[in-house]
Amino acid sequence: MTDMEREEQAGGHVAVILGTRPEAIKLFPVIAALREEAGLRVTVIATGQHREMLDQVLAMADIVPDHDLAVMQPGQTLDALTARLVTGIGSVLDSEKPDRVVVQGDTATAMCGALAAYYRQIPVAHVEAGLRSYNIYHPWPEEVNRKMVGAIADMHFAPTETAAQALRNEAVDPASIYVTGNSVIDALHLTHARVAAEPDLVQAIQPVLDRHAGKRIILITTHRRENFGAGLDHILDAVTELAQLPDVACILPMHLNPNVRPFVEERLASIESVSLVEPLDYPSFTWLLWHSYLVLTDSGGLQEEAPAFGKPVLVMRETTERPEGIDAGTARLVGTDRAKILAETHALLKDEAAYLAVARASNPFGDGAAAGRIRTVITASLAGKSVAN
Incomplete structure (x- = not known):
């Protein structure tokens, strides 16, 4: 048995898909938390939907993607981008065969990552689930992207109780919804502490x-x-x-x-x-x-x-x-x-x-511990266990 096979047998294999600067910011604490889990294999797939801005965050977080699709082209339409994302991510999923896919937010990368996983019957975890404006053109196209991910995902990490309730109102199984706080607060505090130490x-x-x-x-x-x-x-x-x-x-x-x-x-x-x-x-x-x-x-x-x-x-x-x-x-x-x-x-x-x-108003978006909560739920699921929500 190879080392990789031992890892997969012990803890499973998670693919984290990101492509924009905001996704990288909100997912780097989650990636770090998952990588702390013994025996869990974590594959990072970068689409390059934002190029320079994405690379800045990945470099700061010491994350080197396992796959970089470099999908962006000058003047690319949203439908052309969508086609390139679905086929590009799908090809990587075919070769990697992860047990679970993790996407974040409301980008074209998140929506297409979830869709490509769905086509392969790979379960999807959605970080920052349940945000709704209830207007499909504001924000556009993000409102629909996020709702499409929500329709596919079987694990919903809502940043707030309001977001969780929006999902329940859409008949999402309450047992699949976890209120974690927003991982961007984790990223903000981690980065600010690092700046204090390294001016x-x-x-x-x-x-x-x-x-x-x-x-x-x-x-x-x-x-x-x-x-x-x-x-x-x-x-x-x-x-x-x-x-x-x-x-x-x-x-x-x-x-x-x-x-x-x-x-x-x-x-x-x-x-x-x-x-x-x-x-x-x-x-x-x-x-x-x-x-x-x-x-x-x-x-x-x-x-x-x-x-x-x-x-x-x-x-x-x-x-x-x-x-x-x-x-x-x-x-x-x-x-x-x-x-x-x-x-x-x-x-x-x-x-x-x-x-x-x-x-001085209290921040409703979290306490900086979202990534750990997300890791707990994902790793328990891979081990065939459940976590109370």
């Missing part, structure tokens, strides 16, 4: 922070497809006005998407109190978040990360699949209306009591 990790952002010393930093991210065009114009109008405040600086890590980047550069590059920076490695991003006063974003993950550091979040979307932040008071929906973005931002900048009410 050289944040050399990419520290000079920018030094340049704006003494000012309140507004961290801004924007990349959503549904905001392309008029929505992005309104966001940039608001940022332009906020940048005129004498005690405020805006730092915007630029997304690589050609539907976003050129417009951001054209509108903001010449403004002294705005720093446009290249996509940041995760340590630098966590350091920037730590030093920010508040966050303006249309991202999903930042709605979870910012409250862990006590940073108010204004969500520049019409809906969110993370209503827990709104309910807890850590985030507010402002959409892409310029006037509303400005009004809500000014309120937080001018009214300390209003700011502290948001900054």
Whole structure:
């Protein structure tokens, strides 16, 4: 019997599929936790749906994928990407024959990974299951991607009770749902602790922070497809006005998407109190978040990360699949209306009591121990045991 056969006999074989920066951030603690399990073989499949941004996180987490599909092509349509993902992941699953597949979130990689596994009757575990906006076009196409994964998975790791209840409302077997917290909080705390021990990790952002010393930093991210065009114009109008405040600086890590980047550069590059920076490695991003006063974003993950550091979040979307932040008071929906973005931002900048009410609200997204809970359920399942949920 080979060493690999002994491992498979002792603990099974799990394939973890990821392709984007957010997936890598939220899955690296899970991968690390699974790899701590004696006898468990863990195969990492990277699709390369995000290239540079994915590689940054994997390098930071010391993860070398066992397979890298490099699926992205310039100007690729969503259906072309989907076809390449399903066939590429399927080919790897045929050769690896894992006992279980793990996917995360709502990306094309997650949806196609789950579909390819389903075609081979390999059970699927879904990390960050149950998030719903109840609008298939906001976020687009993520809302449908996530629901499709949920229809396939037999193991649902919901980050919150709200997400778990959404699954129960869709008649998902309650015995298959586990409330774990969100693994992004694990990633955030692990990375922040590492930065504290290794300050050289944040050399990419520290000079920018030094340049704006003494000012309140507004961290801004924007990349959503549904905001392309008029929505992005309104966001940039608001940022332009906020940048005129004498005690405020805006730092915007630029997304690589050609539907976003050129417009951001054209509108903001010449403004002294705005720093446009290249996509940041995760340590630098966590350091920037730590030093920010508040966050303006249309991202999903930042709605979870910012409250862990006590940073108010204004969500520049019409809906969110993370209503827990709104309910807890850590985030507010402002959409892409310029006037509303400005009004809500000014309120937080001018009214300390209003700011502290948001900054001190309890983070509903977890305690930093999600990865261990996920490992416990997966390894018990492979051993033919069950875990109470």
